[in-house]
Every structure is written in structure tokens, then in C-alpha cells.
Amino acid sequence: MELKKISKTWYYRLLFSYMPVFLLMISFLFFIFFQVLTERAQQDTAHIYASVNNQIVQTVEQPLQSIDHMMVTVQTRSSNSAEFNMLDYFDQEGPPSVFFTYQMTKEFNNLRQLYQSIHSIYLVRERDNYVLSSNTVSPLEQFSDRDFIEELLQDNYSYHWTNMRIFKEFHASREESVVSLARKYLTSRGESGLMIINVRTSSLEGLVSQKMDQTASYVMITGKNNEPVFASEKEASEKRKAISTVVSDYTGWTYESGLNKGSSFTMLQTFSSVWIILALIVAVFGMLSIVYMTNRNYKPLRALINKLDKISYASGEQGAAERNEFNYIESTVDSLVQRFNLFKSQSDMNSGYRKKSIFLEVMSGSRSLANAEWNVEMERHGFTSGFSKAAVIVISIDKYSDLLSRYREQDMILFRFIIQNMYMELIQKYDLFSWSEWVNDKEMCGFIYIQEDNEKQLIDSILKVSDSALQWIRANLPFTTTFGIGQTTDSVTMLKTSYKKAMEAVNFRLVFGNNRTIGYWETESGTSFELYNQLEQIRSLIYAFHSMEPDWLLKYGTLFEQFKQYKLKREDIVNLLNYFIFYLFEHVHGTILNDEIIETNKAIMKDVIDQFETLEDVQEEILSIMEKLEYVIAEQASKGGAAEIAVKMKQYIEEHVSDPDLSLIHLSQQFDIPSKNVSSLFKEQFNIKFIDFLIHRRVELAKQLLLEKEMSVQEIGRAVGYLNPVSFNRVFKRVVGIPPGDFRREKLG
Known part of the structure; x- marks a missing residue:
């Protein structure tokens, strides 16, 4: 009975000790309530000022846009x-x-x-x-x-x-x-x-004054470098409180509106700040009170808690009638013991996670181990320790995103399990040792080693493993894989380099293709890559396509063959293809293709470039789109009218490009339309001036003759329509950048 009396005394002591804190918290909630109301009023004010600010932007800039429009119409x-x-x-x-x-x-x-x-x-x-x-x-x-x-x-x-x-x-x-x-x-x-x-x-400024009474409010318009647009706005900004700011898309001016300090609303905001300070004071005082009373009431329990800390479990359990407030302490101790046992169990289960973590850290280079330390880790996880030669391979699932769209995650887990087990069987078949882990959902890394110092034997065995694995996966799984082989090493510290080379080899499948083995030795050398030549080749290809020249397909295939020859990295290929898209649609824009066709096909091409895995994939996808565009252009041109005349003009120019008399007047007489209309029609249909098109065709023909014929520069100039050698040299240098003689020497050596 005495126990119950003590418990109740402690209970009431706690109850009345926290009553003042409860009252303080109620006061704090009232302060918060009033603050929320004030914040809501400020938000509504901000919305109003934003609306007014937008109206002022329209009011000020409408006459400016009208004047701007008038200046444009003067030109027309x-x-x-x-x-x-x-x-x-x-x-x-x-x-x-x-x-x-x-x-x-x-x-x-x-x-x-x-x-x-x-x-x-x-x-x-x-x-x-x-x-x-x-x-x-x-x-x-x-x-x-x-x-x-x-x-x-x-x-x-x-x-x-x-x-x-x-x-x-x-x-x-x-x-x-x-x-x-x-x-x-x-x-x-x-x-x-x-x-x-x-x-x-x-x-x-008068228009602004009509929209807003600036007795309590203000509007300030600033231009570049925050210079005021109105002379009256140069007063000190300390007297104002900004609420809404809008930057005009047309003028670039900044429109700022708000309240002048000293108005009734700003005073209300200041008073709301006082509420916040009072609420914070009450909250701090309440927290200090809680800390003080908790410490005071905690003293009788401190000795018991100190004893409980020294024991690991209770020797017995009280019955239900004997339970009291200290039951909470007992249950807490029991919970801690249970958590400790659970943690120990999970620690045993996580040995697999630790194994994978150490493997990936060594491969990535984030953790450095000596050969002896690596052997200890291998023995701990059940692998044969000690190696003389080793290499890293990476197995990557091809077209993984497509695979995810067809199979569930459980199926993918099963596929990864099958691949790893098949891999380990082949390792044992060819008398190799290996430690393998999945780096991510689509790539598995394998550390393959032998205990003999024979590099050729190791590489030959790895190639046999990869060939057998590729054949087995093709025959038994609904997808293919690509193997990347890194360089051999005899040191654990160099495994990160071998892993890096293996990953680079896998990434080169976009050049070599997938469903194969790629060794590091295949990626180490390539023809020197000059960006300027590639850009020039892209421009020439787009020009041929835009002009509907029949050899644009040949130039397209040559471009991708050079990508393979140079062994370009993915980022270089993506950059060149993005330039290809930009230049293509920049030239077809404004032709007989409408904006919807252009934007749709541009978006499709960008998706292809972002998601392609091999050069063959992106080459086929882009070629398909370009052939559709070519069909649309030809179909539109065949419907007659202005487009048909323009196409006939271009064909005539192609056939008579070497004629010195070829000009706007000549075309005008040939097609019986005014020369002024010839120029505008050609520009409208092909988005290029007649003279620029003629110069381009003559220069391209001259470049071909310079490289293929043993004619003098003067003879070549006459052959492409320039009777004056000086004119030919000047035009050729302006287009190509160097005189024709230098061009021939530079290309032929």
C-alpha cells in the first residue's frame, strides 16, 4: 500500500508541475494564431500588388510597343x-x-x-x-x-x-x-x-499615376544597371518596402511596387514582428521551465536508471498487479536488449553486403588495399587467395531500358542470378579464379586471376569465357550482352585502372556494336580527330540534302564511317549529332516544310540521340527520319505552283552551273518571270539566296576539279563559270578560307 501512495504522490507532483507550462503553451498558440492571420493578410497584399504591377507593365509598355510597331511598318x-x-x-x-x-x-x-x-x-x-x-x-x-x-x-x-x-x-x-x-x-x-x-x-509616369495612388504605395521602374526610368524615382530606397517585382520580357525593365514605410500596413507588419518576438520569448520561457521541472522530478529516478544501465536483462518479471510507473523503464530496457539482439543478427546477415562494398570500393579506387590485405579479404569471403596475374571484365546487358519495359523487376533479378551462375561455371571450366559482383542493375564486374605469371594465358582464357558466355546468352536468354576486358595487372592497387579500361571498352560498343567482346587494346588507338573537318562535312551533307542532291546518302554514310574510324567517344558523337540536328532544321526552316513537321521530327531526333546505344541504331533512326523529310519535300514540290518553278530553277542551275552568263536576268528570261521575283522565289523556297547557291555549287565543283584534274587554276576557274581568274580566286578564298592553289597543295600534299 505504501508503494501505491508513493506512486500517486509522484503522479500528482508531475501533473501540477507541468500546468504552468501548459498555460504558457496555450499563450504561444494564440500568438501563432494571430501571426498566421497576419501572414495571410500579407500574402493577399502580395497577390494584389502583383496584379497591379502586371497592369502597370501593360499600361507603360503598350504605347512603347505601338511606337516600335510603327517603326517596323515604316520599313515595309x-x-x-x-x-x-x-x-x-x-x-x-x-x-x-x-x-x-x-x-x-x-x-x-x-x-x-x-x-x-x-x-x-x-x-x-x-x-x-x-x-x-x-x-x-x-x-x-x-x-x-x-x-x-x-x-x-x-x-x-x-x-x-x-x-x-x-x-x-x-x-x-x-x-x-x-x-x-x-x-x-x-x-x-x-x-x-x-x-x-x-x-x-x-x-x-503620368500613366503610372493614373493606375496607382502613390500616397501610401509606390511603383519604381528601373532599366539596365538598376537606373531609374523616371527622374522622380531617385529618392532613397530606405523609405520603401518592396512587395512585388516584375521583369518585362519586352523592355527588360524591372517594375517594383510596394508600400512606403510609415503607412498603416507597414506599422501593422512591424507590430506582427513584435508578436513573433513575444511568442518566441514565451516559447523559450516554457522550454526552460520544462527543463527545470523535468530535472527536478527526475532526481528520484536517477539512481534506479544508473543501476539499470549496469545490467543487461532483468532476472524476473513482475505480475500485472505489481506493475507501476516504473514499468516504462523496464519495458525500455527490454526493448534495448531486443534491438541489440536484432542488430547482431542483421550484422551476421550483412556480411554479403560488406563483401560487395569492399569489392566495389577497390575497383573504383576509393579504397586502397595492399596485396596481403586483399588476400585476407578473399579468404574471409571464401575465395582462393593469392594471384600472379589478374584482369577485370565487365558484363553489360544490351538495350537495358527496352528490357525493363518488357519484364518485371523480379524477372530481371532472376536474369542477373542466371548470368552470374553461368559465369562462375565457365570460370571453373577454364581453370580460372574469380570474384564477381553486380556494380548496378545492368553491369556485372568480375575480378579474374590466375596463380601463374602468364599474361597471354590469362587473356586467352578470358576470351574463351566471354565467347562461350555470349553464345550461351544468345541461345538461352531474351537479350544480349557486351563484354569489356581491362588490362592485366599483378597489383591490387592497379585493379582500378583495369576496371576503368573495362568500362571504357564496354562503352565503345556504340562504335563497335553490341553482343560481342571488346578488349582494352581495341580502344587505345584511333585516327586523329579534327572537329573542324567533321563540322565542315556535316554542313556539306546538310547542304546536299537541302538542295535535294542525289549524293547526300553517300555523304551521310561516309560521316558515320568516319565516326567508327576515329573511334569517337560517346560525348563527341552526341555533340556532333546535336550540331547535325541544329544545322539540318536551321536550313529546312522556312522552306515548304511547315513548323509542325520540323518541330516533331526535331524532337524525335533528339530522343534518338539521347537514348541510342550503338552507332548502327542512331544511323538507321536518323536516316529513316531524313528519308521521310525528303519524301515530304519532294511531294510538296511536285504539287506545282511556286515550289515547282523553284525546283525547275534549281535543276537548271545544276545543269548550267559552269555557264558564265548564268544570272538572275538569264533565269528571268529562261522562265519568263521578272528577275526580282526570281530572287524572292528562290529565297522563299530554299532559304538561300540565288547568288549564294550559285557560288556554293561552283566552289564545290572547283574543289572536285582541283583534286581530280591536272588543270591550271585559271582553266578550272573558266570551267566553273569564272572568266576572270582574279574573281575566281577571290570567291574561292572567301568561301573556303584559302586560295585554290593553296587548297590543292594542302589536300594533295
């Missing part, structure tokens, strides 16, 4: 039109006529009336650096905005809106804050010039 005006065209100024020289100046001023004023935010417009003619505005005509060196124009010329024309800048049309004029947009124009006569439009920042 026909020079042959009867109406006045301001771009005619670029074809003139010196000061324009009074009437032309009047018409330009009238045109400028019309644009300023149409777009009220425009402050000024002026044109800069590049031929003689003459400036024409609504108020003046002067040379560039006398124009007040000369520095801005020269900066544009140096930057090769930036087609983006500038930051806010100060503009004065005359030195005596009042300064005006503006943002500017410049565009370069080319006339039909080949002359060029700039149109520059300045927009008042005050008008943009």
Missing part, C-alpha cells in the same frame, strides 16, 4: 509607292530640299499627334552622317545628341529601349527626360540609316 512601305516615304531621305546626299524637309516635318508631326508620348523624332543618314529632325537639318558633329548616336553606331545598333537619359535638341533648349528606341533601315538602293524616337518619361 514600298519605295515605288506614290505616297511620301521618309526612308527616301537615306538615298539622298547633303541637305534635303525645302519641300522634302516640309514633308518630313509634316510626317513627324503626324506621328507625334498619333503618339502623344513622343517628344522628338530624327533620322540619321549613315552615308554622310546628316541628321534630319522636325526642327533642324544639320551634320552629326553639330547635332546636340551626337554622343548618343555615336554610341549606337559603336554598339552596332541596340534594338531595345534605353534607360532614361537627358535630351536637348538644341544647346539652348530645355532638358527633357526621355527613353529612346533606334532602328536601322536599309533602302532598296542599299543605303542605310537610323530612325531614333524619344519618348517623354513624364508621359509614362
Whole structure:
């Protein structure tokens, strides 16, 4: 009975000791509740400001986009039109006529009336650096905005809106804050010039003021280098609290909105911070109270716990009537004992895991063992210790991703078990020793060794094992494998090198093909690889395909044969094939193929490149896609109309490429259409200018003659349509990079 009384006393002592902590925790929860409400209000405010910010972006940039669109449409005006065209100024020289100046001023004023935010417009003619505005005509060196124009010329024309800048049309004029947009124009006569439009920042600021009352809120717009777009925004940022920030895709400007400090909402936020501090103080005080009372109440049990720590198990068990609060301690001790026994059992079971871990660490080089230490580990795991010569092989399952789509994980576990057992039987058959482990789900690594110092015997035996294994797997399993053999070694520390060579050999199946054995000696040498020549060959292939030349298939096969000859690594092949895709669709884009066909086939090609395992696979897949594209191009071209005429033009050029008189006028007469239409039709259908196509075909023919015929450079120039040797040398050097004579000497040696 005394035991029960003591237990109850301890129970009530604990109950009332923690009551103050309970009240403190309730207070803490109240603080958290109010803080959650405040956070919710802040989130709603952020959503509102984000919406307002997006509206301000549209409000500010809509007039800028309209002005930009107007500048683009100016270029599209026909020079042959009867109406006045301001771009005619670029074809003139010196000061324009009074009437032309009047018409330009009238045109400028019309644009300023149409777009009220425009402050000024002026044109800069590049031929003689003459400036024409609504108020003046002067040379560039006398124009007040000369520095801005020269900066544009140096930057090769930036087609983006500038930051806010100060503009004065005359030195005596009042300064005006503006943002500017410049565009370069080319006339039909080949002359060029700039149109520059300045927009008042005050008008943009007025649009912002209409959208938001900036008494308690603010909107700040910054351009490049965080420069304010409005002059009034240069006040100190410490007086503001940003809530929403948006970066425009069109101008690149940053729109920031939020609250001015000192407003009622920011004061509420400050007060919410005080709540957080109070809540943290209450929480800390409660935690300290818990620690204090727990230590005080724990003292009577400390002696008993110290005794329990010294024993491993209880000598007996109390009945149900005798149980009390200390039962928890007893059950905890029992649980610890059970866990210890379970841990011991699992430790015995994990010897296999330790065996695999040591093997993989040695092979990867993350763990270094001496030969004696390695022999100890081998004996511990049941292997014959001691070796004179050893090598590492890697067995990799081919097309593993396809296999996973057809079989369950349980089936794959069974396949791996079968392969490892078949492997060990072959090792014993050929009097070898081996320790093997699965490195991952599709690759098994084997350490094969002999106790005689005979490297040739070891390699010959490994080749017999791999050949027998390949035959057995082909006959009995629904997949194939590739074997990679690493170099031989007599040291444990060099096993990582042998393993690395074996893995490299397996990876070379993309060049040599799968379902075979690849030794390290097959991957160590190859023809020197020059990236420039491969890129040039890809460009030549794409050009032949785009031009529907019949020999593009031969060039395609030659490209992949060179991949094999050079023994390229996977990353090099992937990079070259990605360039191949980019160049292919860059050239067929804008032809008679529509965007849907282009994007679909581009995506298919990229998937093929990402997933291919051998060169044969990717070569066949890409060839199939290109043949489909060729069929679509030919089918579209055969439907008649403009495409049919363009194809006939190209065929005519191919047949008469060496004719010196071949020109736009010649084609115009041959096909009875205007020369201007000939050029645009050829460009539209084949995405290349007529003259560029003609030059390319003549240079390709010249390169062939230089290498195959014993003709002089001058004779070859005449044979490809250049009667003037100087013209032939100049064109050939511009395309190839070197004169024709140097090209012949470089290629023939």
C-alpha cells in the first residue's frame, strides 16, 4: 500500500508541475494564431500588388510597343509607292530640299499627334552622317545628341529601349527626360540609316499615376544597371518596402511596387514582428521551465536508471498487479536488449553486403588495399587467395531500358542470378579464379586471376569465357550482352585502372556494336580527330540534302564511317549529332516544310540521340527520319505552283552551273518571270539566296576539279563559270578560307 501512495504522490507532483507550462503553451498558440492571420493578410497584399504591377507593365509598355510597331511598318512601305516615304531621305546626299524637309516635318508631326508620348523624332543618314529632325537639318558633329548616336553606331545598333537619359535638341533648349528606341533601315538602293524616337518619361509616369495612388504605395521602374526610368524615382530606397517585382520580357525593365514605410500596413507588419518576438520569448520561457521541472522530478529516478544501465536483462518479471510507473523503464530496457539482439543478427546477415562494398570500393579506387590485405579479404569471403596475374571484365546487358519495359523487376533479378551462375561455371571450366559482383542493375564486374605469371594465358582464357558466355546468352536468354576486358595487372592497387579500361571498352560498343567482346587494346588507338573537318562535312551533307542532291546518302554514310574510324567517344558523337540536328532544321526552316513537321521530327531526333546505344541504331533512326523529310519535300514540290518553278530553277542551275552568263536576268528570261521575283522565289523556297547557291555549287565543283584534274587554276576557274581568274580566286578564298592553289597543295600534299 505504501508503494501505491508513493506512486500517486509522484503522479500528482508531475501533473501540477507541468500546468504552468501548459498555460504558457496555450499563450504561444494564440500568438501563432494571430501571426498566421497576419501572414495571410500579407500574402493577399502580395497577390494584389502583383496584379497591379502586371497592369502597370501593360499600361507603360503598350504605347512603347505601338511606337516600335510603327517603326517596323515604316520599313515595309514600298519605295515605288506614290505616297511620301521618309526612308527616301537615306538615298539622298547633303541637305534635303525645302519641300522634302516640309514633308518630313509634316510626317513627324503626324506621328507625334498619333503618339502623344513622343517628344522628338530624327533620322540619321549613315552615308554622310546628316541628321534630319522636325526642327533642324544639320551634320552629326553639330547635332546636340551626337554622343548618343555615336554610341549606337559603336554598339552596332541596340534594338531595345534605353534607360532614361537627358535630351536637348538644341544647346539652348530645355532638358527633357526621355527613353529612346533606334532602328536601322536599309533602302532598296542599299543605303542605310537610323530612325531614333524619344519618348517623354513624364508621359509614362503620368500613366503610372493614373493606375496607382502613390500616397501610401509606390511603383519604381528601373532599366539596365538598376537606373531609374523616371527622374522622380531617385529618392532613397530606405523609405520603401518592396512587395512585388516584375521583369518585362519586352523592355527588360524591372517594375517594383510596394508600400512606403510609415503607412498603416507597414506599422501593422512591424507590430506582427513584435508578436513573433513575444511568442518566441514565451516559447523559450516554457522550454526552460520544462527543463527545470523535468530535472527536478527526475532526481528520484536517477539512481534506479544508473543501476539499470549496469545490467543487461532483468532476472524476473513482475505480475500485472505489481506493475507501476516504473514499468516504462523496464519495458525500455527490454526493448534495448531486443534491438541489440536484432542488430547482431542483421550484422551476421550483412556480411554479403560488406563483401560487395569492399569489392566495389577497390575497383573504383576509393579504397586502397595492399596485396596481403586483399588476400585476407578473399579468404574471409571464401575465395582462393593469392594471384600472379589478374584482369577485370565487365558484363553489360544490351538495350537495358527496352528490357525493363518488357519484364518485371523480379524477372530481371532472376536474369542477373542466371548470368552470374553461368559465369562462375565457365570460370571453373577454364581453370580460372574469380570474384564477381553486380556494380548496378545492368553491369556485372568480375575480378579474374590466375596463380601463374602468364599474361597471354590469362587473356586467352578470358576470351574463351566471354565467347562461350555470349553464345550461351544468345541461345538461352531474351537479350544480349557486351563484354569489356581491362588490362592485366599483378597489383591490387592497379585493379582500378583495369576496371576503368573495362568500362571504357564496354562503352565503345556504340562504335563497335553490341553482343560481342571488346578488349582494352581495341580502344587505345584511333585516327586523329579534327572537329573542324567533321563540322565542315556535316554542313556539306546538310547542304546536299537541302538542295535535294542525289549524293547526300553517300555523304551521310561516309560521316558515320568516319565516326567508327576515329573511334569517337560517346560525348563527341552526341555533340556532333546535336550540331547535325541544329544545322539540318536551321536550313529546312522556312522552306515548304511547315513548323509542325520540323518541330516533331526535331524532337524525335533528339530522343534518338539521347537514348541510342550503338552507332548502327542512331544511323538507321536518323536516316529513316531524313528519308521521310525528303519524301515530304519532294511531294510538296511536285504539287506545282511556286515550289515547282523553284525546283525547275534549281535543276537548271545544276545543269548550267559552269555557264558564265548564268544570272538572275538569264533565269528571268529562261522562265519568263521578272528577275526580282526570281530572287524572292528562290529565297522563299530554299532559304538561300540565288547568288549564294550559285557560288556554293561552283566552289564545290572547283574543289572536285582541283583534286581530280591536272588543270591550271585559271582553266578550272573558266570551267566553273569564272572568266576572270582574279574573281575566281577571290570567291574561292572567301568561301573556303584559302586560295585554290593553296587548297590543292594542302589536300594533295
